[in-house]
Amino acid sequence: MKVLVTDPIADAGMDVLRDAGHEVVTDYDAEGDELLAAVADANALIVRSGTDVSREVFEAAEELVIVGRAGIGVDNIDIDAATDHGVIVANAPEGNVRAAAEHTVAMTFATARSIPQAHARLKTGEWAKGAFLGTELNGKTLGIVGLGRVGQEVAKKLDSLGMDLVAFDPYISEERAEQLGAELAELDAVLERADVLTIHTPLTSETENMIGEEELAQMEGGYLVNCARGGIVDEVALAEAVEDGVLAGAALDVFAEEPLAEDSPLLDAEDVIVTPHLGASTEAAQENVAVSTAEQVAAAFADEPVANALNAPSIDQSAFPRVEPYIHLADTAGKIAVQLLDSRVESVEVRYEGDIAGEDVELVTASALKGVFAPLELQVNAVNAPAMAEERGIEVSETKRQQAEDFQSLVTVTVSDGEEEISVDGTLFAGDDARIVRVDGYRVDAIPGGKMMVTRNTDEPGVIGHIGTVMGKYGVNIAAMFNAREIIGGEALTVYNVDEEVPDEAREELETDDRIIETRYISLNGV
Structure with a gap:
C-alpha cells in the first residue's frame, strides 16, 4: 500500500x-x-x-x-x-495531550508572572524589578472552556496548585467534572468567576469566535490562555481588551491564521504573550x-478497527477478536437479504441474540448495511454505509436479546420495502465457520460463498431432480445443496452453491415449471 x-x-x-x-x-x-x-x-x-x-x-x-x-x-x-x-x-x-497541557500550564505561569516581558527587559540591560507585580495562582479560580482530554489534564495540574475549578462543557457529565474537582457552569458564569481562563475546545461552527468583545468584558482583571485552536478567540478584541486594561494579560499559542501576520495587533500588545503553535512540540x-x-x-x-476513527464505527482492540467473525457474517447476510428482496429497500433491521448481544456491535451493524448496499453502489463500506442509509431515508434499527434459541449467537438482517420483508439469519460454528441457518423463516444449514441460487418450490418428488437437469443443461455445476420445507407436501426452499453464474435463461426455464414458484441468483463477490 x-x-x-x-x-x-x-x-x-x-x-x-x-x-x-x-x-x-x-x-x-x-x-x-x-x-x-x-x-x-x-x-x-x-x-x-x-x-x-x-x-x-x-x-x-x-x-x-x-x-x-x-x-x-x-x-x-x-x-x-x-x-x-x-x-x-x-x-x-x-499522543500530545500531556505536551499541550504542560504548555498551557507554562503559558499560565508566564502571563500571570510576566516572565517573557521581564526577560526581554533584562536582556536589554534594564533591571525592571519594580515594573512587574505578578499574580499567585493559589486560591484563584481557573475557568476551563472544554473539559476534554487536554482540559482534564490541565485541571488536574492546576488543581494541585490550589486553584478552584469551574468549567463549561455541555458534553461532559457532572459526575465526571466532580471527579476532577471542577464545578460545571454556563459560559457566562465561568467568564465572570475566572481569574484565569483556559480554552480546550476544537474549532467548530459552535466555537468559532466564541470569546469576543462581550465575553472578554466579563473577565475584567483576569488572564486568558489559549493553546487549543485559533479562531475561537476574537484576536482584535483580545488585543484591545489587554491594551485597555480590561484583561491583565493573555497568552496564545494558536491563531486564526498561521503563521501570525506581522501586522497582527497581538504583537503590539505588551501583555499578550505569543508562541508559534508549540503546544505539541516536544520530542x-x-x-x-x-x-x-x-x-x-x-x-x-488490515481491515481492523481504527481506534480513533472520527467518521467510522470503531471498537476497543480487546473486544475485536470476539466481534471480528460477525463482521463478515453480517455483511454476507445483508447481501443475501437485499438480493432476495429484489426491490427498493425502505428499512433495515439488524438483530443480535445470544452472546453477541453483549458486545459492542456498531461495526457489525455498519457491515450489515454495507452488505445491503453492495449491489447498489460502487463505493460502499462501513464508513459511508450509515450515512448512505440516512441520505436515502432508509430506517435503520438495531435490537438485542440476550437469549438465542438453538444457537450460542445469532445475527439476523431483515430488509423491507414497506410491504414485503426478507430475513436472513446467520451464526458461527466452531468459532468462525459462518453458516446461514434461516432464510425467510426456513431453517437451513447453508454455507455462504461465491455464487448461490435460492429457489422456492412445491415439496413433491422430482422437483430437485428437474432443477439439477436444467442447471446441467446450461453448464452450471452444483457444488452443494441445502433444503428446507414447511410441511411435507407444502412449500420448500433450497439454497444451492454453484460454481458458475446462473444465466437468466436457466432461471426463466425453471420458472416455466408450475412446481417452481421463484428463483433468485445471488452473488457474494460483487453484483
Whole structure:
C-alpha cells in the first residue's frame, strides 16, 4: 500500500509503516494541483495542520482508504467529503495531550508572572524589578472552556496548585467534572468567576469566535490562555481588551491564521504573550502522535478497527477478536437479504441474540448495511454505509436479546420495502465457520460463498431432480445443496452453491415449471 505524507512527522511513525511492508512517500510542498496529482494513487494520506484535505482531494484520490491526522485538530479535513467517499478520518488525540497541557500550564505561569516581558527587559540591560507585580495562582479560580482530554489534564495540574475549578462543557457529565474537582457552569458564569481562563475546545461552527468583545468584558482583571485552536478567540478584541486594561494579560499559542501576520495587533500588545503553535512540540509528543497515526493507517489496511476513527464505527482492540467473525457474517447476510428482496429497500433491521448481544456491535451493524448496499453502489463500506442509509431515508434499527434459541449467537438482517420483508439469519460454528441457518423463516444449514441460487418450490418428488437437469443443461455445476420445507407436501426452499453464474435463461426455464414458484441468483463477490 502507498502512504503519502504531506506534513513532517517523526521518523518513528514512518518506520512503523515501512516495517509493515508499505511504501511511504513524503511530499511536504504539495498543494493545489500538485497535491491532487500526488494523492491520485495513494491508499493513505498522513497530514498535520498544514495540508488542506478538501473535497477535491477526496475526488482525486480513488484509492484512498484513510486520512490520518498526526495530532488532534481536524478542521483542515473535510470529514463530510471523506465519509461520502468512504474514507476513514482518524486523529491521534492522546499522543500530545500531556505536551499541550504542560504548555498551557507554562503559558499560565508566564502571563500571570510576566516572565517573557521581564526577560526581554533584562536582556536589554534594564533591571525592571519594580515594573512587574505578578499574580499567585493559589486560591484563584481557573475557568476551563472544554473539559476534554487536554482540559482534564490541565485541571488536574492546576488543581494541585490550589486553584478552584469551574468549567463549561455541555458534553461532559457532572459526575465526571466532580471527579476532577471542577464545578460545571454556563459560559457566562465561568467568564465572570475566572481569574484565569483556559480554552480546550476544537474549532467548530459552535466555537468559532466564541470569546469576543462581550465575553472578554466579563473577565475584567483576569488572564486568558489559549493553546487549543485559533479562531475561537476574537484576536482584535483580545488585543484591545489587554491594551485597555480590561484583561491583565493573555497568552496564545494558536491563531486564526498561521503563521501570525506581522501586522497582527497581538504583537503590539505588551501583555499578550505569543508562541508559534508549540503546544505539541516536544520530542515525545511528536513521536507518540506519529506512531499512533501510523498504527491506525496499518489497522485500516488490515481491515481492523481504527481506534480513533472520527467518521467510522470503531471498537476497543480487546473486544475485536470476539466481534471480528460477525463482521463478515453480517455483511454476507445483508447481501443475501437485499438480493432476495429484489426491490427498493425502505428499512433495515439488524438483530443480535445470544452472546453477541453483549458486545459492542456498531461495526457489525455498519457491515450489515454495507452488505445491503453492495449491489447498489460502487463505493460502499462501513464508513459511508450509515450515512448512505440516512441520505436515502432508509430506517435503520438495531435490537438485542440476550437469549438465542438453538444457537450460542445469532445475527439476523431483515430488509423491507414497506410491504414485503426478507430475513436472513446467520451464526458461527466452531468459532468462525459462518453458516446461514434461516432464510425467510426456513431453517437451513447453508454455507455462504461465491455464487448461490435460492429457489422456492412445491415439496413433491422430482422437483430437485428437474432443477439439477436444467442447471446441467446450461453448464452450471452444483457444488452443494441445502433444503428446507414447511410441511411435507407444502412449500420448500433450497439454497444451492454453484460454481458458475446462473444465466437468466436457466432461471426463466425453471420458472416455466408450475412446481417452481421463484428463483433468485445471488452473488457474494460483487453484483
